[in-house]
Amino acid sequence: MKEGPDIAQIGALIGDPARANMLAALTGGRALTATELAGVGGITVQTASTHLAKLEAGGLLAQRKQGRHRYFTLADEAAARLIESMMGFAAGRGHLRHRPGPKEPALRKARICYDHLAGDYGVRMLDSLIASGAIDAIGDGLALTQKGENDLKGIGIDVGDLRSSRRPLCRSCLDWSERRAHLAGSLGKALLSSFLDKGWARRTAESRSIMFSQEGDRQFLRLFPVDA
Amino acid sequence: MKEGPDIAQIGALIGDPARANMLAALTGGRALTATELAGVGGITVQTASTHLAKLEAGGLLAQRKQGRHRYFTLADEAAARLIESMMGFAAGRGHLRHRPGPKEPALRKARICYDHLAGDYGVRMLDSLIASGAIDAIGDGLALTQKGENDLKGIGIDVGDLRSSRRPLCRSCLDWSERRAHLAGSLGKALLSSFLDKGWARRTAESRSIMFSQEGDRQFLRLFPVDA
DNA sequence: GCGATGCTTCGGTTACGATCGAACTATGAA
DNA sequence: TTCATAGTTCGATCGTAACCGAAGCATCGC
Numbered sequence: 001m002k003e004g005p006d007i008a009q010i011g012a013l014i015g016d017p018a019r020a021n022m023l024a025a026l027t028g029g030r031a032l033t034a035t036e037l038a039g040v041g042g043i044t045v046q047t048a049s050t051h052l053a054k055l056e057a058g059g060l061l062a063q064r065k066q067g068r069h070r071y072f073t074l075a076d077e078a079a080a081r082l083i084e085s086m087m088g089f090a091a092g093r094g095h096l097r098h099r100p101g102p103k104e105p106a107l108r109k110a111r112i113c114y115d116h117l118a119g120d121y122g123v124r125m126l127d128s129l130i131a132s133g134a135i136d137a138i139g140d141g142l143a144l145t146q147k148g149e150n151d152l153k154g155i156g157i158d159v160g161d162l163r164s165s166r167r168p169l170c171r172s173c174l175d176w177s178e179r180r181a182h183l184a185g186s187l188g189k190a191l192l193s194s195f196l197d198k199g200w201a202r203r204t205a206e207s208r209s210i211m212f213s214q215e216g217d218r219q220f221l222r223l224f225p226v227d228a
Numbered sequence: 229m230k231e232g233p234d235i236a237q238i239g240a241l242i243g244d245p246a247r248a249n250m251l252a253a254l255t256g257g258r259a260l261t262a263t264e265l266a267g268v269g270g271i272t273v274q275t276a277s278t279h280l281a282k283l284e285a286g287g288l289l290a291q292r293k294q295g296r297h298r299y300f301t302l303a304d305e306a307a308a309r310l311i312e313s314m315m316g317f318a319a320g321r322g323h324l325r326h327r328p329g330p331k332e333p334a335l336r337k338a339r340i341c342y343d344h345l346a347g348d349y350g351v352r353m354l355d356s357l358i359a360s361g362a363i364d365a366i367g368d369g370l371a372l373t374q375k376g377e378n379d380l381k382g383i384g385i386d387v388g389d390l391r392s393s394r395r396p397l398c399r400s401c402l403d404w405s406e407r408r409a410h411l412a413g414s415l416g417k418a419l420l421s422s423f424l425d426k427g428w429a430r431r432t433a434e435s436r437s438i439m440f441s442q443e444g445d446r447q448f449l450r451l452f453p454v455d456a
Numbered sequence: 457g458c459g460a461t462g463c464t465t466c467g468g469t470t471a472c473g474a475t476c477g478a479a480c481t482a483t484g485a486a
Numbered sequence: 487t488t489c490a491t492a493g494t495t496c497g498a499t500c501g502t503a504a505c506c507g508a509a510g511c512a513t514c515g516c
Contacts, residue, residue, distance in 0.1 A: 004252055004335075005318035005404050007311065011242030016474075020236035034493060047475055049494055059321035068483040068492050082317050083235065089310050090233035093287035107232075139398050139413070141369010170367050176233050185367070244504075262463060275505055277464055296462050296513040 013058045014086065018043045019051050023060065023074070023083050028208040029115045031064065031071035077167065080114040084173060091176035106209040108177045110201070116188030117195070117210065118175050121220065125191070126172070126183040128224035135170060135183075142170035144187065152187075155223070157194060162186045195220070241286045242314065246271050247279050251288065251302070251311050256436040257343045259292065259299035305395065308342040312401060319404035334437040336405045338429070344416030345423070345438065346403050349448065353419070354400070354411040356452035363398060363411075370398035372415065380415075383451070385422060390414045423448070 014020055018041035025040040026032060032040075038048035052072060055061040060082075062075045074080045110121040117125060126142075129135040134148030144152075149159045162169055171185035183191070192210075195201045200216025212220060242248055246269035253268040254260060260268075266276035280300060283289040288310075290303045302308045318324075338349040345353060354370075357363040362376030372380075377387045390397055399413035411419070420438075423429045428444025440448060 004324075005315045006248070006323045007252060007314045007318055008243055008245040008248035009323050010314060010318055010321075011239050011244075011248060013243070014235055014239030015237075015241070015243035016239075017236040018474080020234070020239060024232055024235060035491095043474085044476060045493070046477080046495085050474085053494085058323075070493065078317060078320060082313060085310060085313055086235045086238060087233040089306060090235055090238055092306060093238075095234045095237050095286075136366075138364075138366050138371040139369045139396050140400075141367040141371070143366040143369070168367050172368075246504080263461095271504085272506060273463065274465085274507080278504085281464085298463070 010058055010060070010082075013055060013060060014083075016051070017041075018047070019055060022048070022051065022072075023055070024087070025208075026061070026072065026074050027080065027083055027087070027114055029073075029112050030203075031073045033069045033071055037072060074114070077114075081173075084113060087176045088174035088179075092179065106204075106211065107207065110210040110212060111208045112192070112203060112210055113173060113175075113182070113184070113208075115192065116173070116182070116184045117192045118173070118182050119177055119210075121210075121212075122182030123175055123178045123180045124226055125220075125224045126181060128226055129183070131227070137172075140172065142172055142183070142185075144170055155194065157187075157190050159187070162190055238286055238288070238310075241283060241288060242311075244279070245269075246275070247283060250276070250279065250300075251283070252315070253436075254289070254300065254302050255308065255311055255315070255342055257301075257340050258431075259301045261297050261299055265300060302342070305342075309401075312341065315404045316402035320407065334432075334439065335435065338438040338440060339436045340420070340431065340438055341401060341403075341410070341412070341436075343420065344401070344410070344412045345420045346401070346410050347405055347438075349438075349440075350410030351403055351406045351408045352454055353448075353452045354409060356454055357411070359455070365400075368400065370400055370411070370413075372398055383422065385415075385418050387415070390418055 014023065021041045022037045025037065034048055034052060035045055037052065038045045041048055041051070043051075052061065052063070056063060060075055060079050061072050064071045064073070074083065108119055110117060110119045112118065113122070116122070126135070129148065130137050132151070134145060134151050136143045136145055144159065152159055159169070165186050167186045169185050169187050170183065171188070172181040173184035173188075175182050182188070195216065196203070198216070199213065200219055201210050201212045204211055242251065249269045250265045253265065262276055262280060263273055265280065266273045269276055269279070271279075280289060280291070284291060288303055288307050289300050292299045292301070302311065336347055338345060338347045340346065341350070344350070354363070357376065358365050360379070362373060362379050364371045364373055372387065380387055387397070393414050395414045397413050397415050398411065399416070400409040401412035403410050410416070423444065424431070426444070427441065428447055429438050429440045432439055
C-alpha cells in the first residue's frame with residue numbers, strides 16, 4: 001500500500017533527539033562543523049558523522065568542504081521552513097524542552113531564525129511595520145507598500161535589489177516563543193543584516209540569541225514604535 | 229541541554245511508518261475509526277490503538293466517541309498543515325513511496341487535501357481564479373477581490389458567511405503531485421463542498437481521489453478555463 | 457440476561473538503530 | 487618526513503519501541 005510522499009522517512013530523520021538538536025542549532029543560520037554539531041547533539045563525533053550523512057541523504061542538510069573542516073547548513077529555505085514550522089507546532093502543543101536556563105530571557109527577546117529576526121523584537125518589528133502602513137497583511141501573506149519601500153530606503157535598504165532574487169520578499173513566520181508572526185523572507189534577512197552592520201546588535205557565539213547594544217536598543221525602539 | 233521547542237518528539241511521532249500512513253490517510257479529511265486506521269497502517273488493532281493514543285497525546289489527533297466506535301481526525305488545521313507541508317517537502321526531495329498502482333492517475337487529477345481540492349484540478353482552479361482577477365496573489369498570500377466575491381455569489385457561495393469564521397479565507401497550499409500551489413482556506417473548502425453538493429463530483433470510498441462526473445467535468449472546465 | 461463487535465491493556469518477544477571504541481583516511485602544520 | 491587535527495568507516499553492544507496473542511472493558515442488539 002500506498003500512494004503519496006513518504007512522510008515517515010523525514011519524520012524519522014527529525015525524530016531522533018541528537019539529530020533534532022543539530023537541526024535546531026542550524027536554525028541559527030550559521031554553518032557549523034561536524035564536531036560542533038556533535039557537541040550540540042551531545043554525542044561523539046563518530047555518531048554525529050553517521051547522523052549527518054543520513055540528514056544529507058535525506059535532503060535536509062548541505063555540506064561544504066573547506067580545508068579539513070566540513071561545514072553543514074540546512075539544505076535550503078524549504079528545509080529551514082520545515083524545521084521552523086515544526087518548532088512552531090511543537091511550541092503550540094507545549095512540547096517544550098523546558099530547561100529554562102539563563103539564556104532563555106535573551107532568547108525570547110531577540111534571536112535569529114535562520115536568517116531573520118525573531119522573538120519579542122521580531123514580532124514587534126512586524127507589528128510596527130503593519131501599523132505604519134509599510135506592509136499590508138492580506139490573509140496569510142504580506143506585501144510591501146510604496147510607503148514601505150520609501151521608508152526602507154531611508155534606513156539604507158534598497159528593495160529593488162531584493163526583488164531580483166527568486167526568494168519572496170516578505171513572508172510571515174510563526175514565532176514559537178511569542179506564538180505570533182514575525183517577518184521572514186529576503187526583506188526580513190536584509191533588515192537583520194542592516195542592524196548587525198550598523199552595530200546595533202551582534203550575534204552571540206554559542207546561542208541563537210541576538211544582543212542589542214544600548215544605542216541599538218534605543219534606535220530600534222524609536223524606529224519601530226508600538227502604540228498600545 | 230537546550231532551549232526551545234522539542235521537535236524530536238513530534239518528528240518521532242510522524243517517523244513511524246504505521247503512524248505516518250494513518251496520518252496521511254486522515255489528510256483525506258474524513259474521520260476514520262481505529263480499525264480502519266489499523267488497516268491503512270498495515271497493523272493489528274492492538275498496535276494501532278497504542279499508536280493512536282500516542283498521536284493523540286502528542287496533539288496531532290483528536291478523537292470523538294460515537295457509540296462503540298472511536299472516530300479519529302487530525303487535531304486541527306495546524307496539524308493538517310504540518311502533515312501537508314511535510315508531504316510537500318518529501319515530494320520535493322523525491323521521497324516517494326512509489327508503488328504507482330492503478331489509483332495514481334485519478335489521484336493526480338483530483339483529490340481531497342484535508343478539506344479542499346488538490347491535484348491537477350486544484351492547481352487549475354487557483355490558476356484560473358488568479359487569471360480572471362478573482363484572486364490576487366501577493367507574495368505568499370492570496371486575497372479575494374471584489375470581482376471574485378461577485379463571481380462566487382454567481383455560483384452560490386456567500387463569502388460573507390465564510391468571513392465570520394476565524395479561519396483564513398484564502399490560503400495557498402503546496403501540491404505534492406503538481407509541485408504548485410492550490411487553494412486552501414475556508415474558501416477552498418466551500419468550493420469543494422459546492423462541487424460535491426451539486427453532484428459534479430463525489431468522494432471515493434477508500435482513496436483520497438475525487439471522481440468527477442461527465443457533466444461535472446464539463447461544468448468545472450467551463451467555470452475555470454485556462455488560456456495557454 | 458446473552459453474545460457480538462469495537463477497542464484497550466498487559467506481557468513477552470524481537471528487531472532495528474543509536475551509540476561508542478578502535479582503526480582508517482585526509483588535510484594541514486612543522 | 488612526522489605529528490596533529492578533522493572526519494569517516496567498521497564492528498559489536500545495548501535499549502527502546504514496535505509488534506502481536508491473549509485477556510479485559512465497553513457498548514450495542516437481541
